[in-house]
Amino acid sequence: MATTLLVLLAVALLLGPWILRTASRLDRLHVRTDAAWAAVDATLARRAVVTRAVTATGRFDDATVARLRSAADRAEHAARPEREAAENELSRLLGELDRDRLPHALVAELADAEQRVMLARRVHNDAVRDTLALRRRRPVRWLKLAGTAGRPEYFEIAEPASNLAEPVVRTARAAARVLLLDGAGRVLLFEGIDPARPSETFWFTVGGGIEPGEALRAAAVREAFEETGLRLPAEDLVGPVWRRRVSFSFDGEAFDAEEWFFVANSAVHNGDEHVLDVSGFTELEERTVRRHRWWSAEELRSTEDTVYPMQLGELLPGLVRNSWDGQTRVVR
Incomplete structure (x- = not known):
């Protein structure tokens, strides 16, 4: 008994300082992410104010003015889950604006506001990255050192072109995705990076862009x-169960994407071996995809990792129960 107490005391003396440090x-990192988000929020608010100044110049038609004002209002008042979409819509409208009509001083102010948004976003995402990296460590999770602090999230909005005085060109991208389930109801995800931001990892589903003239379901089969x-028979795909609209930047290019999600059961065609062949990856996928794994709904809800779609953990159980009602649902 005495020996056990001595061992416990020694462990406490050794671990105690580490736990406190x-x-x-971790507390400082959470404070840093909160401060970084406040900075992002402030720069976005300033961009909305400058947008209203643009609409007050009398240089644009009533329809353009109404769209800009409405987008600025939505962006300012959007709840956090809808903030990215609202801000991306405002970015899109500002990117289409003919800035040659504006006074030079206002062009410079708008460009400065956009630049500050992007800088603040990068600082914020760096803070989130560092915080999540520490939160993901096993001892930190086992000892629940994060306490009741909420999990910080990246703020993903598409970055404008390097010359902010020029219109932003976004590539429209339609994609077919497959929620590939195994016999245990887990979903297959790949972990990837953006070459422009290699320190930020994220998980995503099977799938990719639809080729010109290609049918949606055929694209899902090909991508899988x-x-x-x-080789998934097209008739075995259920859906599209979800639709996701998102604007983002990847490898320095801005995209306006619309993603359609199907459900398929890999166990029907692959047994429960989960042996995957990724030899069909493109050169870009080989550079940016790090690994893959099967995720349960519980793991998705509790993970510190970034996962897209963001509602995957919440909605996965319904797909496993095969309770699709035939309606395509909008997800984030």
Whole structure:
């Protein structure tokens, strides 16, 4: 008994200082992310104010003015889950604006406001990255050192072109995606990076862009084969169950994407071996996809990792129960 107490005391003496240091560092990181988000919020608010100044110049038609004012209002008042979409819409409208009609001083002010938004976003996402990296460590999770602090989230909005005085060109991208389930109801996800921001990792579903003239379901079948080696009969795909609209930047290019999600059961065609063939990856996928794994709904809800779609953990159980009602649902 005495020996056990001595061992416990020694462990406490050894771990105690580390626990205190780590908890203190984690607290500072959470404070940093909160401050970084406040900076992002302030720069976005300033951009909305400058947008209203643009609409007050009398240089644009009534329809353009109404769209800009409405977008600025929505962006300012959007709840956090809808903020990215609202801000991306405002970015899109500002990117289409003919800035040659504006006074030079206002062009410079708008460009400065946009630049500050992007800088603040990068600082914020760096803070989120560092905080999540510490929160993901096993001892931190086991000892629950994060306490009741909420999990910080990246703020993903498409970055404008390097010359902010020029219109932003966004590439329209339609994509077919497959929620590939195994016999245990887990979903297959890939972990990837953006070459422009290699320190920020995220998980995403099977799938990719639809080729010109290609049918949606055929694109889902092709993408599943190229990325997993599985030949899924088109008739076995359920859906599209979800639709996701998102604007983002990847490898320095801005995209306006519309994604359609189907459900398929890999166990029907692959058994429960989960042996995947990724030899069909493109050169870009080989550079940016790090690994893959099967995720349960519980793991998705509790993970500190960034996962897209963001509602995957919440909605996955309904797909596993095969309770699709035939309606395509909008997800984030």
